[in-house]
Amino acid sequence: MNKGxxxxxxxxxxxxxxxxxxxxxxxxxxxxxxxxSVTRAMREGETKxxxxxxxxxxxxxxxxxxxxMLEHNVYLGNYYGxxxxxxxxxxREDAEIILExxxxxxxxxxxxxxxxxxVFIMPPSLQVLKERLSGRGTESHExxxxxxxxxxxxxxxxxxxxxxxxxxxxxxxxxxxxAIIMSDRSKTERQINIINEVLNDAESCHW
Amino acid sequence: MNKGxxxxxxxxxxxxxxxxxxxxxxxxxxxxxxxxSVTRAMREGETKxxxxxxxxxxxxxxxxxxxxMLEHNVYLGNYYGxxxxxxxxxxREDAEIILExxxxxxxxxxxxxxxxxxVFIMPPSLQVLKERLSGRGTESHExxxxxxxxxxxxxxxxxxxxxxxxxxxxxxxxxxxxAIIMSDRSKTERQINIINEVLNDAESCHW
Numbered sequence: 001m002n003k004g005x006x007x008x009x010x011x012x013x014x015x016x017x018x019x020x021x022x023x024x025x026x027x028x029x030x031x032x033x034x035x036x037s038v039t040r041a042m043r044e045g046e047t048k049x050x051x052x053x054x055x056x057x058x059x060x061x062x063x064x065x066x067x068x069m070l071e072h073n074v075y076l077g078n079y080y081g082x083x084x085x086x087x088x089x090x091x092r093e094d095a096e097i098i099l100e101x102x103x104x105x106x107x108x109x110x111x112x113x114x115x116x117x118x119v120f121i122m123p124p125s126l127q128v129l130k131e132r133l134s135g136r137g138t139e140s141h142e143x144x145x146x147x148x149x150x151x152x153x154x155x156x157x158x159x160x161x162x163x164x165x166x167x168x169x170x171x172x173x174x175x176x177x178x179a180i181i182m183s184d185r186s187k188t189e190r191q192i193n194i195i196n197e198v199l200n201d202a203e204s205c206h207w
Numbered sequence: 208m209n210k211g212x213x214x215x216x217x218x219x220x221x222x223x224x225x226x227x228x229x230x231x232x233x234x235x236x237x238x239x240x241x242x243x244s245v246t247r248a249m250r251e252g253e254t255k256x257x258x259x260x261x262x263x264x265x266x267x268x269x270x271x272x273x274x275x276m277l278e279h280n281v282y283l284g285n286y287y288g289x290x291x292x293x294x295x296x297x298x299r300e301d302a303e304i305i306l307e308x309x310x311x312x313x314x315x316x317x318x319x320x321x322x323x324x325x326v327f328i329m330p331p332s333l334q335v336l337k338e339r340l341s342g343r344g345t346e347s348h349e350x351x352x353x354x355x356x357x358x359x360x361x362x363x364x365x366x367x368x369x370x371x372x373x374x375x376x377x378x379x380x381x382x383x384x385x386a387i388i389m390s391d392r393s394k395t396e397r398q399i400n401i402i403n404e405v406l407n408d409a410e411s412c413h414w
Binding site for chain 1: 326327329330331332333334336355359362363365366368370371372373382383386387389390391392393394395398399401402404406408409
């Protein structure tokens with residue numbers, strides 16, 4: 001049986017991570033996305049088929065009790081969690097599943113799935129990061145500076161990731177992430193079956 | 208300074224390795240190829256710009272004396288060797304260099320360059336391997352069986368490689384090898400400079 005792969009993707013605000021992932025999924029619909037369960041209310045523009053699975057607080061807490069969450073946290077009184085089953089299904093079914101998560105979540109997940117491949121998406125320079133963070137033009141100097149500080153503190157964790165994707169040009173970043181996922185399929189641990197098959201066939205058959 | 212990468216490629220007779228590599232180089236001329244030095248005579252169809260660097264026995268032996276060969280061996284009285292300089296140049300210059308070598312040579316090179324990425328190219332099944340080996344139709348049953356045995360003994364080493372590329376359809380195999388090389392460029396150890404640059408810029412500059 002070949003193995004699938006959990007792929008952890010992190011990246012600060014201003015990395016353009018969401019756009020990179022969107023484009024990846026449109027080109028590779030066979031790559032799965034881990035959908036977080038959240039207890040907060042649906043916002044305008046969000047749908048039931050989007051990045052979140054909206055559940056009640058009761059549903060969330062009982063799933064948590066049953067050990068069905070890989071990790072979870074509470075933010076402004078709402079619960080956010082990563083369901084375990086879709087990840088394990090993907091690995092068993094020889095598929096890739098991408099889990100978009102922050103640097104702290106990534107660290108915890110890597111402990112549970114040491115074989116997970118981790119990718120950090122980042123801006124090409126401080127200048128570009130600043131431009132992207134101030135791009136909306138609706139926030140104060142202090143707000144932008146606050147977001148920059150958070151982004152920089154996340155970038156400090158980048159060296160612990162397996163791969164770094166620099167998002168300078170979007171298409172190139174999507175290509176780089178695609179190469180990481182595609183190359184993973186060729187890793188020996190995921191191809192060992194075919195080697196054994198050829199060698200077993202050779203043993204059991206007469207030319 | 209970012210780092211280049213030595214990429215070791217092995218594959219038995221019948222794997223179609225040469226055709227995969229040819230097509231890779233035509234699409235990615237920036238990827239380098241390690242050219243072996245050999246003392247045997249040039250054969251019909253071979254050129255000075257091909258896979259081998261033809262040198263005299265004296266030249267070869269004095270290069271060997273000066274420690275300029277990564278590995279070498281003797282076959283039917285002729286010397287074959289891998290020059291060290293092009294490999295080190297490529298690594299220093301942030302480029303990739305492919306070294307096509309057999310399973311024993313690969314083992315020795317991996318000891319010298321533990322960071323080298325190793326790829327084993329193999330046929331999709333025993334049946335296809337047999338068909339490819341007997342394809343020329345000019346050899347006896349015994350000759351083909353001999354080549355099959357050698358191929359199988361090489362495939363036994365495949366599990367020690369980092370990646371396995373199954374050459375069923377040529378284009379897919381070229382794509383898979385390309386993804387391995389492209390993804391390597393995103394490995395954190397090759398991107399650490401850009402992380403440090405962003406963080407250093409942030410430290411030394413006032414918003």
